Amino acid sequence: MENDKKNTTCCCSCSSPDTLPKEIVQYINECMQKPHSESYLIPVLHKIQNYFGYLSPCYLEEVAQLMRIPAAKITGVATFYHLFSFTPRGKNRISVCLGTACYVKGSGKILDKFKERLGIKENETTPDGQFSIECSRCFGACALAPVVVVNDKVYGDVKPEQVDKILADYGFKK
């Protein structure tokens, strides 16, 4: 952690900057002042993922040191929860809802269409890093099923024919 921060990359060659940004370190320090500080592990992981879009092993190592929690436990926790991702996701994250309401209304077909157009499977990212596909379990907008969420925008009542239009909104060219 002592080395020059500018151009270094991470020990595991995941090409991420090697240390956590100041605000997250500060947040961890605040948590450490509170009772039951170890209970803030999940909030800390959320912060890191929101910042970088994923959790790289070297950040987890740093969290382990800062929070004084064994690295193995952190990995155990991070892998338990579906929302945490260990690979960088695309610049535009497409989440197709496969919750009950959406499924009954045919969201499976929409997922297939996205996969076909982008040439990737779920939890994969296009080679140019622009798009990734995820499946989720209900955004709570079931009344508008089927639902697709791209980044933070929620699309309701999506039809397979709309897939191209949605992709085009984010600059996808076939």
Place this chain on the structure above:
Amino acid sequence: MPTSLEKLQDMRRKAVFRVFEKKFVVPVRITVGSATCENAAGATDVYERFRQLMEKHSGLDVVLGKVGCAGRCDLEPMVTVVAHGHIPVKYMRVTPEKVDRIFEEHILHGKVIEDFTMRRSAGLYNAQRVVTLCAGKNCFEKHAPEIEKAFLENIQRLGLSDRIIITRSACQGLCQHGPVAYVYPDGVMYQKLTPEIVKEICEEHLAKNHILGKYVWSGERLTNRSFPFFGDVYFFGKQLRLTLRNCGVIDPESMDEYLSVRGYEAIAKILTEMNPQQVIDIVKKSGLRGRGGGGFPTAQKWQFAAAQPGTEKYMICNADEGDPGAFMDRSMIEGDPHTILEGLMIAGYAIGACKGFVYIRAEYPLAVSRLEKAIADAKALGLLGDNILGSGWNFDIEIRLGAGAFVCGEETALIHSIEGSRGMPTQRPPYPAISGLWGKPTVINNVESLANLPVIILDGPDWFSSIGTEKSKGTKVFALAGKVANTGLVEVPMGTTLREVVFDVGGGIKNDKAFKAVQTGGPAGGCLPAEYLDTPVDYDSLAAAGSIMGSGGMIVMDEETCMVDVAKFFLDFTQSESCGKCTPCREGTRAMLAILQKITDGKGEDGDIEKLEQLGKIIKNASLCGLGQCAPNPVLTTLKYFGHEYKAHIYDKKCPAGVCSALLTYTIDPEKCVGCTACKRKCPVHCITGDPKKVHTINQEDCIKCGTCLTVCKFDAVTKS
């Protein structure tokens, strides 16, 4: 020294004054829905457009506000225009272009655009008044039909027919005062009606505008605050909105608006007048049972925790809402976050907790941010924190986010997740009420359970327990979704039948297809067929029918839904959400899933059904937590009620609903095919042959049943069977 209640009342007076100044002095108020569903439907653009127009016409006496989701999600974005002395106008599916017209014609020139409004009685907005008669069970038994007849006859006699519209509502929770009728836009509820009183009301009030005070019910209730806004619409009239009382009515981000609808009065009253045991006794008397799925008596759980020694106890609100297809809790938090906080405080006071937590899904960012704001606002006013309202009672609330694990809705798993560990259930006993968060007594309640508490305190346990059935008191909120016409949130008295919910409130099946099943209870519940539509919704009746009440997800399925596929869907869900701790759950669900996969792939064989039943039994009996214990339910209930569909898949290799692609065949009808070549060009595996302008044929061996040919054929020549 003023008491806590007096302090709160003073706060409310000031809030009401500010709200009034902002909202009610002005003649016209426009509210735009603002919630995840509303925003997905485009509400943000609609709000923005109104804002721009208001800026342009700055001198207007109009205010613009936001409200939570009212529940008619399929008609969103929704805009309500309330003008003094007029029936509130509800515009649906509003777009920025519609906003321009609404603004020009309605706001500026007072002309309602009926084409954009909600389904309603014809000519509603030309009418001067709407009379809504309660058609609930009790009023009905007290001769509501005679009352309706009396209204109709008198209105006709007085020549008011084209100025008065009569509609019906569900029980208004005023059964002791029934039969009751509500008159818009005057906002009065007439009670204990007889044909003679009706005659007088028609002659004096409806014809001459003199409200007859002596017949008006003058009590105050928290319930059905939305009634004056929405009661004339059938969808809302059929409901009794108790926990959703403020959703779609107040601005969820405004503390003033919450205070003005008697917000925080329940907790202030408790802090002034009651000790914790009295609160527990009131809730016990109300008969409230947990709305998170289990239906455990709330007061009983509290009593256990309250009886524990020590001062370090915790109160947790379970807002994990993992059931895929349910959105009651999200909508409630987005539409009325302070109610949840107040409910959490009441429960916290009752059990003697030092701190409260809201454990909420990270997938609900808007709900999280509204809760955060509500907590900050409450702290700023001294309604949370130390020495609340000068009572000497301290209570703080913290939000903790989930991270996408369904099993964390289970109590022990949730506790481990807050503690910062993997959310894996552990053995009970010890129950959390004895040893929970950090080994301290902890009570976990669902969002909706908590939302009932202010109502029980302010409107009284006797009133609350007068609603519902013998063993299930109050109301239940359902998230109605799937193939039903009106999708959204509905709140009905316990004991309402499934048929009333699906067909009356829900408007029946979309596109006039045939009803097949209704699924309640999510992945832990079951599918009930048409024969069970008259089952009342309460904990015990649904359980007796083989499903469960669950947390409130209600998915309607039509003839195009394959029940084997649905069972597979749910099992796939629970299988991948199993924490893996116990073998029956981890491996058993996998084995069941493999059999279902085989069946839907057309490879089912004799004995599969028996194997499913056997595995289901073992998993139910030998799993540690509710996830495993309930995982086989969707399979077992579909086997019970839709066994013929399983058999069709296994023995006839057919999917009657036409869903399981491996069991489908696509054929081209030689009579209809004109040889346009479209299908041939689009088929991904090039298995269609035929010359231009000649009949095409599908080579069944190579066909991967993708359905492309069916979609592209413009001549309906391709059929699926």
